[in-house]
Amino acid sequence: MKTWIKDPTAVWTGNDQTAPRGIVVEDNRIIELVSEDPKTDVDEIFDATDQVLLPGLINCHHHFYQTLTRAFPDALDKELFEWLVSLYPIWANLDEDAIRASTTTALSELLLSGCTTTTDHHYVFSESTGQAIDVQADVAKQLGIRAILTRGSMSLGKSSGGLPPDKVVQSPDEILRDSERLISAYHDDSEDAMLQIALAPCSPFSVTTELMKDSAELARKHGVQLHTHLAETLDENEFCMEMFGMRPVDYLEDVGWLADDVWLAHGIHFNDDEIQRLGKAGVAVSHCPSSNMILASGSCPVPALGAAGSPIGLGVDGSASNDCSNMMQELRQAFLLQRLAHGASAFSHHDALRVATQGGAQLFKRSGIGELAAGKLADVALFDLNDLRFSGAGDPIAGLVLCGAHQASAVMVNGQWRVRNSALVDVDLERVRADHISAAHKLWNV
Numbered sequence: 004m005k006t007w008i009k010d011p012t013a014v015w016t017g018n019d020q021t022a023p024r025g026i027v028v029e030d031n032r033i034i035e036l037v038s039e040d041p042k043t044d045v046d047e048i049f050d051a052t053d054q055v056l057l058p059g060l061i062n063c064h065h066h067f068y069q070t071l072t073r074a075f076p077d078a079l080d081k082e083l084f085e086w087l088v089s090l091y092p093i094w095a096n097l098d099e100d101a102i103r104a105s106t107t108t109a110l111s112e113l114l115l116s117g118c119t120t121t122t123d124h125h126y127v128f129s130e131s132t133g134q135a136i137d138v139q140a141d142v143a144k145q146l147g148i149r150a151i152l153t154r155g156s157m158s159l160g161k162s163s164g165g166l167p168p169d170k171v172v173q174s175p176d177e178i179l180r181d182s183e184r185l186i187s188a189y190h191d192d193s194e195d196a197m198l199q200i201a202l203a204p205c206s207p208f209s210v211t212t213e214l215m216k217d218s219a220e221l222a223r224k225h226g227v228q229l230h231t232h233l234a235e236t237l238d239e240n241e242f243c244m245e246m247f248g249m250r251p252v253d254y255l256e257d258v259g260w261l262a263d264d265v266w267l268a269h270g271i272h273f274n275d276d277e278i279q280r281l282g283k284a285g286v287a288v289s290h291c292p293s294s295n296m297i298l299a300s301g302s303c304p305v306p307a308l309g310a311a312g313s314p315i316g317l318g319v320d321g322s323a324s325n326d327c328s329n330m331m332q333e334l335r336q337a338f339l340l341q342r343l344a345h346g347a348s349a350f351s352h353h354d355a356l357r358v359a360t361q362g363g364a365q366l367f368k369r370s371g372i373g374e375l376a377a378g379k380l381a382d383v384a385l386f387d388l389n390d391l392r393f394s395g396a397g398d399p400i401a402g403l404v405l406c407g408a409h410q411a412s413a414v415m416v417n418g419q420w421r422v423r424n425s426a427l428v429d430v431d432l433e434r435v436r437a438d439h440i441s442a443a444h445k446l447w448n449v
């Protein structure tokens with residue numbers, strides 16, 4: 004089956020190739036960028052008139068379960084540590100129905116915003132959420148999004164000097180055993196994998212040093228990536244100095260994580276020397292601008308980290324600190340925050356599109372995604388410009404970012420349409436919303 008996505012208003016390929024008349028997709032791959040007419044006979048035409056065509060967006064950091072505590076009254080107007088302490092007791096009551104409802108909601112929002120590949124960092128486990136990652140894997144498969152699910156963990160409870168209550172931490176043995184089970188059940192290392200697993204101890208203030216080291220050893224034994232939160236706040240710097248006698252990057256090196264199979268969420272409070280060390284080691288960073296602004300954490304030095312050699316992706320982060328899962332809006336937030344921090348010429352709309360596509364592909368070491376070219380996987384997003392917010396826009400690509408696109412008109416993942424006419428294919432969104440609202444109410448009222 005060959006589909007010609009025909010005559011978009013503009014195409015951003017993410018490389019130096021052009022596709023003025025669109026692209027041709029066969030099965031799950033792009034087979035041609037079209038200049039005049041397709042060189043091959045096509046079976047089907049998708050009319051892309053008045054739409055902008057992009058590579059599918061790649062989300063590098065999220066906590067799907069947090070969609071259940073958006074705009075949560077007790078957590079408003081707080082910085083990270085106080086915000087977490089307000090929410091941990093609520094999250095401790097999660098169950099697998101709540102995981103299913105929140106994962107479905109987050110993935111639906113992501114797809115509708117043009118996202119075709121996402122990660123999730125689930126780290127709250129209790130007796131009622133032992134199968135959380137299995138549930139997420141099932142939902143991702145049903146919705147047809149490409150996913151890198153991380154087996155998160157917390158092992159340093161309050162009684163041992165950590166931040167989370169003891170109720171939500173697990174023993175290292177339990178964590179490592181379940182991590183290994185998930186890798187063997189779900190991790191696919193092929194180029195067109197729809198599902199991969201990574202290991203993700205939550206943060207220096209919620210995990211023991213031994214678990215950081217053991218997780219790295221286990222990940223490397225199986226060839227999966229490592230993920231954690233790092234250098235998000237000054238409170239975390241102070242915690243690391245007090246608890247370990249060193250700054251977060253020194254701690255990262257001490258536990259064997261200063262390496263190119265690691266991606267960090269946030270990466271804000273680094274000095275110049277640390278930026279060079281991270282770049283030289285190839286440690287990747289997911290920039291999470293909305294969350295960083297809401298929690299007043301600071302801003303990631305994206306241009307300097309990129310120049311030093313770190314792959315930089317973009318993440319919406321958990322919905323309790325964003326509080327939405329919209330990748331196109333996040334891309335605009337990165338554009339605004341990086342310009343405010345580093346100047347108008349330091350970060351263009353192309354740079355914002357790049358971190359949301361190729362940056363994510365590099366971060367996840369996925370050569371098949373993140374750009375439009377013959378041979379790449381058919382992960383694409385289209386945005387309709389027939390909306391008042393784009394009226395009068397001179398440059399349609401710049402207009403997407405500057406005028407605030409937020410709703411994809413069509414999204415294809417691995418050659419399958421998942422969004423058509425600005426709606427999810429074969430998903431009853433009202434039902435998704437009703438299930439999610441009832442799961443949220445149940446969680447708050449336990």
Ligand SMILES: [Zn+2]
Pocket residue numbers: 064065066124232268320321
């Ligand atoms: Zn996070």
